[in-house]
Amino acid sequence: MTKRPGVAAAAGGALLALLGPSPATAQDAENLPREPRGISGGYTSWTTDGTRLPDAAVSFDVAEPAVRDAADRAWFPATGGGTDPVAGTARVELAGTARLTGATAAAPLVLGGLRLDLRDGTGTLRTRTVTGGEVRELALADLTSGGPAPAVRTSGVTWSGLDAALTEEGARLLSGWSGREFAAGDGLGRLAVTVGTGSTAETPAAPRPAPSDTPDGTPATTPTTPPPTAERDAPAAAVRHTTLAPGGEQTVTGTGFTPGEIVLVAIDADTRYQTAADERGRLTRAFPVYATATEGAHTVGLTAVSGGHRAVARFDVRASH
Template structure:
């Protein structure tokens, strides 16, 4: 089995090949360079169902919740486009229940209506969902030079979003259930600079000179047993992750486990090495569902199965006398 690089790539655009939705459209339109989305009322709507609502940085909580716009593309004159939001939503249900993390939040808007997309992990598998439909029937978007404001976008669960929340929480969510109100203002910055000009603070690419290392780059994982026999038990440990981050653990490209980083950013996951596992190198990769940390990994070697003895062969003795 060919060995693979331990640190695979930045999770931006690499999380289980989901990437950021609508990237092509974002390249064709002037890019979103500034703005925020304020989300109010959702905590009360969910609390009535026994679900608590929280966010991860760079989103912030105060009187409501505010998410910074971190990308996308915008046709200002048509008040349409895609707005990617920084941070993630974390939902907690009953005590001891696995939290549901909704990352990669993306608003797709056209006129006075649109959708809210999200990435999440269900049964250890990453998926992209249309979480909610959003609309502001009483007030259309306000367009000004280089920016658009959508006020009073009421969010309601889509059928897909209702199915997701119901299966996760065990409670009966249905399409049309309220998820609060969004107020969004975003801009392209094209009034101050030519379209296509370099951004003031361009996003550094891996390996580029002068790129500052992100705090999340310190995330690392290790295996207790670098070499073990088929049929044995392996333990994966990690540190440097965002506290509370939901992590997907893949073995040889197959996502099998979901773990949550503790308050110190650490986690541990035990897993069996199947008795029929091929001898040689095998790769383990860990991805944060939020997509804001590097995909990190490690390798281990599999030898002979447990209980099997390898015998050396030797020539039969000669019968000549």
């Protein structure tokens, strides 16, 4: 087959544009909150369980720095944007890409440049992708609040229970790519957003905090901007018991993380909990070892949702005789 350098170069340029940060437009600047607080960190969880995707033979995955657990949930770090906590508005730029694979699609559909525009309990999930060799930016899904009002803290805001439904534009994109029929309004999952603002001043007229959507049902801790520090040691994990019996309780301790960052805790590669590193970059999490746990080696992994910080500890399960 004859190679076409011009086409290859165009496709390569399109891919670089897809994966790079989205340039701001004049309309973007006008739509930002009038006096936004800069976003200093955070994450968005995206759960795809119960959506139209499996029925259409479409699988969902992510690329770093986003991470995915075993429960159809992905975590995208927040890397920029602004928010007005009192008005409940925000623009949240997410790192990482979503990757859709279809049984009848010729190639995966890569969704980059993910961005959330939130206002008055509703919003839009925007993305960039490459179709026909050209970069295309679109509103992929409309967001509506199926949960409590935003939980406003002095250092950040949490939106939980944001239901995502395909826009007409998003439905056309998925239908054309997959060869399966998608319609506007088809569910695309549920999102929960937690962002830090780095503010230490009290927020006026803030609503009462509400629990956020976490894997273990406990309120999430909002990440804050860490103070400048000297170079840190690499993250490490250690367990309290190197060997224990089924039905016992294990505790993992992590060190070397960035103060305030959110860390996912996975048992044998199954993400079950989230916690936040303290001001020294340390964290501790207790968890049960089920009575049905198999004898032998097991792992507990710590992964920062911002990407790059990971640590694993190992322990053995042995039945007492």
